[in-house]
Amino acid sequence: MRILIVEDEAKTKEGLISIIGKFTEYEICGIASNGVEGIRKMKELKPDLIITDIQMPEMDGLTMLRQVEQEGIPCYALILTAYSSFEYVRTALQLGAVDYILKPVDTVSFIAVLQETEARILKEESEKIDLAHLIWSLMTCKPEMKEQLTRQLSIQLHVNDRMEITLFLVKPDSIDQETADEMVQCIKERLNELCIMNFQVIHLSFSYGIVVLIIDTENNKHLNTMFSTCILPSLHHIGSCYCSYASMLGLAGLKGSVAELNALLSYAFVYGSDVILDKQMVEKLKFSPISYPMDLDNRIRKEIMNGDYEKALKTSSRFKELVIESKGRPELIREYTARFSSSIYNGAKEYDSRPEPLLIFHYFINNIIESKTKTELISNYEKIVNTILTVNHEETDIDNLTILKVINYIRDNYSKDITLSVAASLVGVTQVYLS
Numbered sequence: 001m002r003i004l005i006v007e008d009e010a011k012t013k014e015g016l017i018s019i020i021g022k023f024t025e026y027e028i029c030g031i032a033s034n035g036v037e038g039i040r041k042m043k044e045l046k047p048d049l050i051i052t053d054i055q056m057p058e059m060d061g062l063t064m065l066r067q068v069e070q071e072g073i074p075c076y077a078l079i080l081t082a083y084s085s086f087e088y089v090r091t092a093l094q095l096g097a098v099d100y101i102l103k104p105v106d107t108v109s110f111i112a113v114l115q116e117t118e119a120r121i122l123k124e125e126s127e128k129i130d131l132a133h134l135i136w137s138l139m140t141c142k143p144e145m146k147e148q149l150t151r152q153l154s155i156q157l158h159v160n161d162r163m164e165i166t167l168f169l170v171k172p173d174s175i176d177q178e179t180a181d182e183m184v185q186c187i188k189e190r191l192n193e194l195c196i197m198n199f200q201v202i203h204l205s206f207s208y209g210i211v212v213l214i215i216d217t218e219n220n221k222h223l224n225t226m227f228s229t230c231i232l233p234s235l236h237h238i239g240s241c242y243c244s245y246a247s248m249l250g251l252a253g254l255k256g257s258v259a260e261l262n263a264l265l266s267y268a269f270v271y272g273s274d275v276i277l278d279k280q281m282v283e284k285l286k287f288s289p290i291s292y293p294m295d296l297d298n299r300i301r302k303e304i305m306n307g308d309y310e311k312a313l314k315t316s317s318r319f320k321e322l323v324i325e326s327k328g329r330p331e332l333i334r335e336y337t338a339r340f341s342s343s344i345y346n347g348a349k350e351y352d353s354r355p356e357p358l359l360i361f362h363y364f365i366n367n368i369i370e371s372k373t374k375t376e377l378i379s380n381y382e383k384i385v386n387t388i389l390t391v392n393h394e395e396t397d398i399d400n401l402t403i404l405k406v407i408n409y410i411r412d413n414y415s416k417d418i419t420l421s422v423a424a425s426l427v428g429v430t431q432v433y434l435s
Contacts, residue, residue, distance in 0.1 A: 007051070023107065024111060026118075029047050036064075049076050062092060065095040078099050079093075098120060159251055165247065168227055173239060179238060183238055184201050186235060187235070191214075194230060244261040244276065246261055260279070270330065292339065293336075309389045312389050348389075364383050
C-alpha cells in the first residue's frame with residue numbers, strides 16, 4: 001500500500017515515517033506539509049492512502065478533503081486528531097475519510113488502523129472490479145452462462161427477482177477515457193446528493209456506455225425526472241452524451257434491457273440529446289413514408305455540370321426541406337442525405353477542376369452517416385454544401401468550360417448514340433451555339 005503523509009509538525013511526521021518503515025511493508029510515496037501541497041502530490045503520485053492532519057498552514061486538512069471531493073479525486077484518507085479536536089472528526093468522515101488516528105500516535109493502535117484500512121480498500125476495489133467484470137461478462141456471455149452469471153451478480157448486489165431495478169444508459173459522444181471517468185464520477189456525486197443509496201455506476205465500454213443501476217428505492221417513480229433535471233444537465237457540461245431509461249424486476253433481464261436501452265439511443269435523432277429516451281416515447285412516434293428524390297439528384301448534378309451554383313444551392317435547400325426536415329425514419333434520412341451528398345461531391349469532382357474543397361468530403365460523409373441528432377446531420381450536410389457550392393467561381397472563359405464539359409460527356413458515353421441535341425441540353429445552350 002502506497003501512503004502519502006500530509007502533516008506540518010516535524011515530530012509527528014518523523015514518528016509516522018518511523019513506525020511505517022519499522023513495523024510495516026507499506027511504502028511512503030510522498031510527504032506534504034499542507035493541503036495545497038497535498039492535493040498536488042495526490043494528483044501526481046496517486047497514493048492508495050492519505051494520512052492527514054486537520055490543522056495545517058495555508059490549507060487545512062478539512063479544506064483539502066472538500067476540494068478533493070469537489071474535484072472528484074479518488075481518495076482514501078485517515079485523519080490525525082487530538083482529543084481537543086475530536087469534533088472535527090465527524091466532518092472529516094462526512095467528507096470521505098475512512099477512519100481517524102488519535103494524537104499522540106500509539107504504535108499498536110496505528111498499525112491496527114492501517115491494516116484495517118488496507119483490508120477495506122482491497123475489499124472495495126475488489127468488489128468494484130468484480131462487479132464491472134460480472135456485468136460485462138453477462139453482456140457478452142453465451143446463453144448457457146447467463147443463468148450462472150445472473151445469480152452471481154444478484155448475490156453480490158443483494159437483489160432478488162421481486163426487486164425493481166431502474167436502469168439508465170449514458171453514452172458519451174467522446175471516446176476519451178477521461179470524459180467517461182468524469183461522467184461516472186459526476187453521476188455518483190449527484191446520486192449521493194439526491195440521497196439515493198443503493199446504486200451502481202459502471203462504464204462498461206465505449207460501445208455500450210455507462211450503465212447506472214438503482215435498486216429498489218422508494219423514489220423509483222421519480223427517478224427519471226430526477227435524473228433528467230439534476231444529472232443530465234451536469235453531464236452535458238462535461239461533454240455531449242445521450243441517455244435512455246427503463247425498469248425491470250430482478251436482474252434476469254439485464255442483458256436484454258441494456259440492449260433495448262442501446263437501441264433507444266438511436267431515437268435521439270428525433271428527440272435530441274436533452275431528454276431521456278424510454279420505450280413509451282418511441283412507441284408514440286409516427287414516421288411518414290419518404291422516398292429518395294431522384295429528380296433533385298439529377299437536377300443538382302446538371303446544375304453543377306453547368307456551373308450554376310446558385311441554382312444548385314436552391315436545389316440543396318429543397319432536398320433539406322423534403323428529406324432532412326421530414327418525419328421520415330432516421331435511418332432513411334441519414335441514408336438519403338449521404339446519397340445526395342455523394343451526388344454533389346461526384347458532380348463537383350467530375351466537372352470542377354479544383355480539388356481543395358473536395359478533400360474533406362469523406363470526413364463529412366462519415367459524420368452524416370453517424371449523426372445522432374437531426375441538428376448534427378443538418379450541420380454536416382450544410383458543411384458539404386457550403387464547401388462545394390459556395391466557393392467563388394470565376395466566370396471567365398465560360399465557352400472553354402462548356403466545351404470541356406461536352407468533351408467529358410462524350411468521353412464517358414462514346415459507345416452510345418450521342419446527338420448534338422442531347423449534348424447541348426446538358427450544358428444549357430442551343431444546338432447552333434454549341435456547333
